[in-house]
Amino acid sequence: MEHFQAALALSELPQGKSRKVTVNYQDVVLFHLEDGVFAIAAACPHQRGPLDKGTYANGLLTCPWHNWQFDVRTGVSPGGSRARTFPVRIEAGQILVDAGAPLAKPPPPPIELPEDM
Numbered sequence: 001m002e003h004f005q006a007a008l009a010l011s012e013l014p015q016g017k018s019r020k021v022t023v024n025y026q027d028v029v030l031f032h033l034e035d036g037v038f039a040i041a042a043a044c045p046h047q048r049g050p051l052d053k054g055t056y057a058n059g060l061l062t063c064p065w066h067n068w069q070f071d072v073r074t075g076v077s078p079g080g081s082r083a084r085t086f087p088v089r090i091e092a093g094q095i096l097v098d099a100g101a102p103l104a105k106p107p108p109p110p111i112e113l114p115e116d117m
Contacts, residue, residue, distance in 0.1 A: 004089065004096040011093065013037065020052035023099040028086055030095060031056065031072045038072045039086040039097045048111055051083070065113065 027042035049065035075085040087098040
């Protein structure tokens with residue numbers, strides 16, 4: 001079953017940029033690339049590091065905590081892990097994301113680690 005929700009106006013996400021949004025209580029990072037808009041979970045599957053604070057280069061998003069990398073289009077990591085990705089479509093100038101059925105309650109927030117780790 002589809003649960004597409006409006007996440008952001010396309011005009012608010014220029015090509016080459018990313019932005020963290022919340023859809024159905026789930027934090028998602030949107031990437032507007034040359035070939036479309038893609039959505040990946042904002043928390044790294046390794047230790048819930050903040051992927052929205054990571055760096056994007058050569059098709060890969062790098063987690064700022066432990067340098068795990070993920071393809072933002074597929075969620076696949078060169079190391080064999082996978083981050084959750086979400087279907088996206090654009091309608092009437094809005095970015096719609098299917099983050100699944102709404103959760104009964106929000107998930108726990110990511111763990112904040114000291115800067116010197």
